[in-house]
Structure formats: C-alpha cells, structure tokens
Amino acid sequence: MIGGNISRWTMTYFAAALTWLLAALALMAAGIGHPATDVAAPDTLVLVHVICVGWLSTAMCGALFQFVPVLLAKPLFSERLALPALGLLTAGLIALLAGFMALGGRLPSAPWLLPLGAVLLVAGFGLVIVDLGLTAWLRPTGPARFVLVGLASLCTTVTFGAVFAFALAGWAGPVGDAVLARGIPLHATAGLGGWLTLTAMGVSYRLLSMFMLAPDVEDRQSRQTLAAGGLAVAAAVGGGAFAIGLGMGLNAVFSVAALLGLTCAALYGRDVAGVFRSRKRHHLELNMRMAMLSFASLAGTAVLGVALVSMGTLPLHLGAFAFLTVFGWLSGLVLAKLYKIVAFLTWLETYGPVMGRAATPRVQDLAAEQRATKWFAIYYLAVWAGTLALLAGEPSAFRIAAAAMTVGVIGIIHEIIRIRRLEDVAPPLRLPAGSVAPHLLFAKT
Template sequence: MMIGAGVSRWTMLHLGSAVIAFLVAETLLAAGYADPLDGLRAPATLVAVHLITIGWLSLLMLGALYQFVPVITTTSLFSQRLPILSFCSIVSGLAAMLVGFLALDGVAYAHVACLPIGGALVLTGFILGAINVAMTLWRARPLPLPAVFVAFGLGFLLLTGLAGLCFALAFALPNPPRFLLALAGQGLLLHVVAGLGGWFTLTAMGVSYRLLSMFMLAPDEPRPTSYAALGLTAGGLFLLIASGLFGIAAEHSMAAYEAAGALMAGTGAAFYLADIVHLYRARKRRHLELNSITAAGALALFTAAVAGSGVAAAFGGLERFAGALGYLFVFGWLSGLGLSQLYKIVPFLTWLEVFGKRLGKGPVPRVQDLVDEPRARPWFILYFAAVLLGTAALVFASAILLRFAAVAQLVATGFIALELWRARRPDPNAAPKPMGQGAPLPFARPIPPSNRSTHGG
C-alpha cells in the first residue's frame, strides 16, 4: 500500500483555516480591539478568545487527529465525510457566535440570539468530529496509551461545548432557568478548565508522546509515570469540574474538592513533563530539528504556567495573576506547541502528496528539504519572546507593553505562516539532495518492506 493512501483529505483544510483564525485573533489583540486587561468577560475579548479556542486550537486538534488517530491505531478513519460536515458546522457556528458577542458589545444589526444558534452549531460540529475519532478508536481496541489520552480529551471537548451552549442560552433567553444564571455567573472557570485542561492539554499530551518519540527516534514504550500522568490529570480535572458543578447546583462551597482536583491535575502534568524530559534525553537522533527544539520551548512554558499557577494558588494570588497565567498557557504552551508541530506536519503531508508516489522509483527529496530552518528560526524565537513579554505585561498591567508584545507576536506568527505556505509549494521537479538517515514517517501507515528502500524523513 502506498503511504499516500494514509493521508486524510481534510486535514490540510482544518490546519490552514486554523492558522488564519489565529492570525485574525492576534490582529485583534495587536490593534487593541481585544484587550486581555479588560477581563475575560468583555465582549471584544470573547471574540478573540473564541477565535483562538474554536477557530485556532480546536480546528488544529481535530485536523491533526483525523491524520494522527488512524496512524497510532493502524486502521482507517471511520468516515471521510464527517470531517467536512463537522468543519462546516464549527466554522458557521463560530461566525454566528462572533456576531452574538458583537451584539453584546452594542454593535448594530447584530443580535444576541446568534449566540445560542452559533453555540449549537459548534457543539454539533464537535459531536460529529468526536464521533468520527471515537469510532475509529473503538474499532482499534485495545488502545495504545496515546490514544487513551485522545479518548479522554474527546469527552472534555463535548463537556466544553455543552457548557458554552449553556452560557449562550443564559445570555440570550429572556427568562433563563436559575441554574443557567448560576452557571453563567460562577462556572466560567469550569468552562475554561474543561477546554484548556481537558480537551486541549490531554489531547496534546497524547499526541506529543507519540510524535516526539518518532521525530527524535526516542523509546515510545509507556512508563509507569505515563499512566500516572493520564490518571492524575484526567481524574483531577474531572474532580475539579464535577465538584464545581455540584457546588453551583447545591449552592454549597466545594473548594476543598476543587483544590484536590487541581492538585491531582498538576501532579499529573509533572509526571508528563518528566516523561518528555526522558524522551529528549533517551533520543537516538542527536541533532534536533527545529520542530523538536521549539516544542521544547513550548513545554518549558507549560512547566512555567503549571508551576506559576501552583505558587499563585498557594499564596492566594491566583485570581490576580490568572490573566497572565492564561496568556502563558494559551500562547506559550498550546499555541507554541501547535506552531512547532505544524512546522513538521505541513511539509510532511505536502511531501506525501507531491513525492509519495515516487517512492521506490528513484531518489526523492527529504521532508527537511521542503523547509529552511535558518530562515524560520528567528521567527520562532521572536514568537516565544513576545509571549513572555505579553505575560510580563499582564503581570504588571502595562497596556503599552502588552500592545507591543501583541504586535511582535503577530509579526512572528505571520512569518511562520509564510514558511508553512512556502513548504506547501515545493518544486516537484527539484533535484533531490543527498539523503541521510531520516526519521520514521509519523503521519502515514507503516510502509511494506518492499517499499522501504527510499524514504523522505
């Protein structure tokens, strides 16, 4: 079987749309329209936040999973039709939600009823995407550990979407039920935890376990700490969210249980980070490619965000520093990891499309021949530096410094996107360069022995 048969037809659509949404959100931050200093509930801030969480991170995750899950389960995707239906539902729902947020901001010709309509469409898209991935996982039982992380992440995805729809109904209904009002007033943190911690982080953990081991030729056998990372992180997040929801419904403080859940999740994250350090130390590929180096930067910022949250909570300053920690978490950890892996995924999928059919028929360029690391490296450095500057600006509540950081971050992301665009347009007749020992093909099914004489890692 040719490895090109393992390429998902909708992955690049999701990834390209995700990058566009990210650039739009960063433009709103750089222009000052969306200002994190105004608080998370400000309508303009909500526009940027949902462009990032739904348009950027969710489309990125789903697009990657359509390619990644069939690989780690050695099976085919359950449906090739559901991804486009899910995509259209999510994108149209996000557009409606943005109109609803503009209505909250007093924009004429926008109506707040667009919020529940958009929320329902986004949730429908999430359900369709989750069904597709879940059915693929179900057919591949027993699951490898990275796939179990993904399965738990899907559960939190649906919980996040459902909570978002509840918030939208609380805003739009003329007489919302008492529980919806209480949830809208007190449950925002639970919505954020389910999305950032459950859906994005658990999924990113599972994917990174497999991808980083393949990219760096590191041992991929699960360790006891790997199972501890899954159980503690997923269990802690569930305890935090469940106790919070019960407290809202019963009008009773569940702070002790919420703190216990947060502590469990933080401990699970620590086990995960220890595993990743082990992967970097045990790798056989001594020379790291740019995607692995920048992934290490994102992981370092994840460490800083988790440790910072623990210290702030211990000293009673979590609410004060929540904005800065959230900025570091979203832009440093999740977005930084996303950009770093796109720098490998996009050229690899492009390589499969352009050169995959030539395998076994003669020498072909390597995946790394489709990118220019020295040209891209400064933009990744600028991106991470801008994230750190933006985090500092939120700590010190400096609007000028925050605007400067947002502009620098936008510039860096724009040039990284340009590198991805260049990687998508290789010369199909380019002369192959000398080929050394490359990495395994991470986003395709295993190649039969007869086809392994030449590859493009």
Template sequence: MIGASISRWTMSYFAAALAWLFVALALMVVGIGYPAADILSPDTLVLVHAVSIGWLSLAMCGALFQFVPVLVARPLFSEKWALPALGLLTAGLIFMLGGFLSLGGRVPPALWLLPLGAALLVGGIGLVVVDLGLTACLRPTGPARFVLVGLASLCATAAFGAVFAFALAGCAGSVGDLLLANGIPLHAIAGLGGWLTLTAMGVSYRLLAMFMLAPDTDDRQSRQTLAAGALAVAVTVAGGALAIGLAAGLYIVLSVAGILGLASAGLYGRDIAGIFSNRKRRQLELNMRMATLSFASLAGTALLGIALVSVGAFATHVGAFTFLAVFGWLSGLVLAKLYKIVAFLTWLETYGPVMGRAATPRVQDLAAEGRATKWFVIYYVAVWVGTVTLMVGEPNALRMAAAAMAVGVAGIVHEIIRIRRLADVASPLRLPGGAVVPHLLFARH
C-alpha cells in the same frame, strides 16, 4: 506512516486555524478584549473563543483526523465527515462571535445569534467526536486513551458553552443562569485543561517518538499521567457542578483539581524527558528545538500558578497565567508541530507514490530551518514579554508584544507555504516523474 492514508482536509483545518490566530492577534493589537476590557466582558469573550475554538481547536481537529488512524493502525471511521464538521464549526463560531459583539453593543442587537452559534458548534463538535471517538476506541491504548479523554472533555466543554450561550440570550431558565454565574471556571478547565492539553499530550507522545526515532513511552508511566489529568477534569466537571448546585465548596473542588493538574503536568514532564534521553536522532530538528520552548512555557505556567496561589494573587493575575498557558505552551507547541507535520504530509503526498521508482528528497529538505528559526524565536520571546506586561499591568506594552507575535506567526506561515509549494527543494529532486506539486489547502489523493 509510510503508506498510510492522508487526511484530505487536514490542510484546510490548519489554514482555517491560522486565519483565526491572525484574527485573535489583530484584536489584541487594536486593544479589543482583556486587559483593555474586563476579563468576562463580551469583547474578551470574542478574543477567547477566536483563540480557543478558531485557532487551537481547529488545528487540533485537523491533526487528529490525520494522526488518530496512525495511533490505532485503523482507517478513519468516516473521511467524509471532516469537511462538514469544519463548515459547522466555522459557521457556529462566526455566529457566536456575532452574538458576543451584539451583547457588547458593537453591532445591532441580535442575541439569537448566540444559541444559533452554539447549536452549530455542537453539531460540528458532534461530528468530530463521533468520527474520532469511533476510530480511537478500536484500539484504546497508549496515546489513543489521551485522545478519548480529550474528546470527553470536549463534550463537557461544549455542553457548558451551549448552556451559557442560551443563558446569555435569556433562554436557559434559572438553572442556566446559575451555571453562567458560577460555572465559567469549569468550562475553561474542561476546554483548556481537558480537551486541548490532554489531547496535545497524547498526540505529542507519538509525534515526538516518531520524529526523534525514540521508543514509545512506557505504558504504565503514560497511564499515570493520564489518570491524574483525567481525574482533574472529572473532579472539575462533576465536583464543580455538584458544588454549584449545593452553593458551597467550589473553591475546594478547584483546589483539588489544580493539585491533580500539577501532578499530571509533572508526570508529563518526566515522560517527555524520557523520550528525549532515549532518542536515536541526536541532532534535534527545528520543530523539536522549538517544542522544548513550549515545554519550558508549560513548566513556567505551572510555577507561575503555584506562586500566584501561594501569595493569594491568582485571581488578580489569572489573565497572565492563561496567556502563558495558551500562547506559550499550547500555541507554541502547535506551531512547532505544524511546521513539521506540513513538511511530513507534503513529502508523503508528493513523493510517497514514487518511492522506489525515482530519487526523492528527504523530509528535512523541504524546509529551510535556518531561515525559519528567527520567526519562532520572535514569537516565543514576544509571548514571554507579553506575559510580563500582563503581570505588571501594561496593556499598551501587551499590544506591542501581540504585534511581535503576529510578525513571528506571519513568518512561520510563510515558511509553511514554501514547504507546501516545494519552494526549497532543488531540482531535479523537486518533481521526479509521476510527482506533482500538492494543493495548498487540501490533499489531492
């Protein structure tokens, strides 16, 4: 990474993503969406898309614009597309949420917002997929393969979502209505399982090895992990669409996909254990210690899913399962990595140009890990408590857990801003000659 170019708009994506996370947590605190409303209600759709698109997808895109070029040792296909993509994604999400609110009667009728929002989102996703896809395919090895499969899953997710949006607006015909009635699990699995989880797996391979000074995962092992995950998504999308068309066999398709998904998660756990055991940096930094809690949440999600299916209660408690997967595994990992990525990129931007010409601090000197630890602990404990409240059917307790999650996230964001402002770097190392404080929302260089 030393000497690598810095994505100008990665910080903008992170800031927008964190803003949407606060929006989602605020909705949960005031009781909008599941479990106060039905899991397929318009209010829940607002909450789900604020999290999945606004928070997780924007954060993932920001990270990929920075790290895909690192994975393939090639420059990004077009740096100029990142900002227009962010604008389209943000506008599309706002219009789509407005359509959901209209559908639920919270704002005046305006169902045309749904297809408009879907069109803008497809445009933004198209820019992201083409830009990152053309970059990753230059050297499709190792983690880059996960990114390519994740981008393919994102395309499938966007296609299903666009059809659903037009169907809700009454513009998709009988085929669209059929998909809307039966295809929501396919949309969710392609998005959460394919786009977000497989992409997070791929990026984590490189980040964990880089930050812990560990050798890269054996290519044969990572191929096995990817094959199981990619096959799970393929079975879900292709097999699920065929089953819906034939009006039979969807449960079997989803069961097979679930088994493949569990296999991929198990193989991923094996790979991550290998990275930890072979690391040269024995003392784990905060981001790595917190990432282990995310991996524990992923394992907990898998075990919870197995237990619920074995007793025939998965449909009843799918909300708790999804909550732990989204906020324990994915969101927890993203927050842990954001903390380190922001420090790393801030160090590169500030001190990279003066390396060798002046004394500079270490990357870890930009962060106050002791002070930040409590915010991560508050967040994870609140997520686990929230999962339990959903299992036992206590919506008011969930609102309290969401408030605690918001407190933890606010503390983490405060620490990230301090990192970006170099607030914890002591003089005279803070700003050696030629170095300047980076802009909060974008890279100056």
C-alpha cells in the same frame, strides 16, 4: 505511514486555524479584549473564542483526523465527515462571535445569534467526536486514551458552552442562569485542561517518538500521566458542579484539581524527558527545539500558578496565567508541530508514491530551518514579554508584544506555505517523474 492514507482536509483545517490565529493576534494588538476590558466583557469573550475554538480547536481537530488513524493503525471511521464538520464549526463560531459583539453593542441586538452559534458548534464538534470516537473507542491504546479523555472533555465543554449561550440569550430559564453565574471556571477547565491539554499531550507522545526515532513512552507511565490529568479535570468539573448544586464554594475543589494538575504536568515532563534520552536521532530538528520551549512554558505556567496562588493574587493575574498557558504552552507546541507535520505530510503526498522508483529529497529538505528559526524566536520571546506585561499591568507593552507575536506568526506561516509549495527543494529533486505537486489547501489523494 509510508503508503498510508493522508487525510484530505487536514491542510484545510490548518489553514483555517492559522487564519483565526492571525485574527486573534490582530485583536490583541488593537487593544480589543483583555487587558483593555474585563475578563468577562463581550470583547474578551470574542477574543477567547477566536483563540480556543477558531485557532486551537480547529488545529487540533485537523491533526487528529490525520493522526488518530496512525495511533491506532486503522483507518478513520469516515473521511467524509471532516469537511462538513469544518463548515459547521466555522459558521457556528462566526454566529457566536456576532452574538457576543451584539451583546457588547458593536452590532444591533440579535439574541438568537448566540443559540444559533451554539447549535452549529454542537453539530460540528458532534461530527468530530463521532468520527474520532468511533475510530478510537474499540482499541484505545497508549496515546489514543488521551484522545478519548480529551473528546469526553470536549463533550463537557460544548455542553457548558451551549447552556451559557442560551442563558445569555435569555432562553435557558433559572437553571441556565445559575449555571452561567458560577459555571464558567468549569467550562474553561474542561476546554483548556481536558480537551486541549490532554489531547495535545497524547498526540505529542506519538509525534515525539516518530520524529526523533525514539521508543514509545511506556504504557504504565502514560497511564499514570493520564490518570492524574483525567482526575484533575474530573475533580474540577464534577466536584465543581456538585459544589454549585449545593451552593458551596469552589476553592477546595480547585485546590484538589490544581494539585492533580501539577502532578500530571510533572509526570508528563518525566515522560517527555525519557523520550529525549532514548532518541536515536541525536540532532534535534527545529520543531523539536521549539517544542522544548513550549515544554519550558508549560513548566513556567505551573510555577506561575503556584506563585500566584501562594500570594493570593491568582484572580488579579488570571489573564497572565491563561495567556502563558494558551500561547506559551499550547500554541507554541501546535506551531512547532505544524511546521514539521506540514513538511511530513507534503513529503508523503508528493514523494511517497514514487519512493524507490526515483530520487527524492528528505523530509527535512522541504524546510529551511535556519531561516525559520528567527520567526519562532520572535514568537516565543514576544509571548514571554507579553506575560510579563500582563503581570506588570502594562497594556501598552502587551499590545507591542502582541504585534511582535503577529510578526513571528506571519513569518512561520510564510515558511509553511513555502514548504507546501516545495519552494526550498532543489529543482532536480523537486518533482521527479510520476510525482504531482501538492495543492496548498488540501491533499489530492
């Protein structure tokens, strides 16, 4: 990537995403949403969409605008679409959340807010899908295939979400009401399983290889992993839609999808283990050590899911299963990689133009890993404690865990800001002649 293009708005996406993450943690610590209320209650819908749209999807979009061109060794279709997309996503999410709050009686009744939010989110995600899809579809190789399947899943997720929003507003008719009544599991599977998980897997392949100086995962192996994951999502969403249309139950469909999902997780573990074994950089930096904890959480999610299904208690503990998936696996991986990505992009922006003409620090010199380790440790320990609290049915203990997660995330954000401001770089190397200090929220290039 030396001398390559830096996405101007990736840092803006990251800042917005982290703001939404803090909002989600504040809601959980305050006892708003599950487990204080039912999983289908308006307050829980607010919390879920702050996490999945505001935090995870926004962070993922920002990373993809930077790394899809790297995966394909070609420029982004249009850099100009990134900022309008973020504006539409932010406005749409705010309108959607206001609509949910009106449903729960926290705001005056305003049924039009939900359709408005859906339209704005469809427009925002539409720009993302067009920009990234037109960049990737002509030459989908290796990890880029995961991104394309993830984008297809995002289309499905957004479509279901829009139907739900219109149905909740009373504007969708009998068909929309029927989809709302039974389609929520399909919406969640397409979003968490297809869009967020498969995309995270694909991007992680490239990041792991880049940051550990390891060969890329063999194309045959990554195809197997993607096939299992893609089939799992297709079985759940396509098979589920077919079953709903025929008035059948979803248990058989989701059993098949779960088996395929477990196969995908096992194959992904095989691929990641291969990258670690073949790496040339034997000393693991902080982001890799923390990523290993997210992989452990993914394995824990699989084990927990199997245990809950075998005991017939998955519906009772669905919140704990989703919490470990979202915060142990997905959020943990995103936070670990953000820590490194921000340092990497800041180094490229600041020192790339003067490399070879002046002494520059190393990428790892921009971060103080020893100081940052404790914040990640607090975060992961709190996530695991929160999962146990949910399994034990202890909402007070869960709120304490959420507060501890907030402390860890605030510490991580503080370290990321220090990286962006070059505060841990020794003065002789901080800004050599010809370099320019980066802006906190966007790239100057």
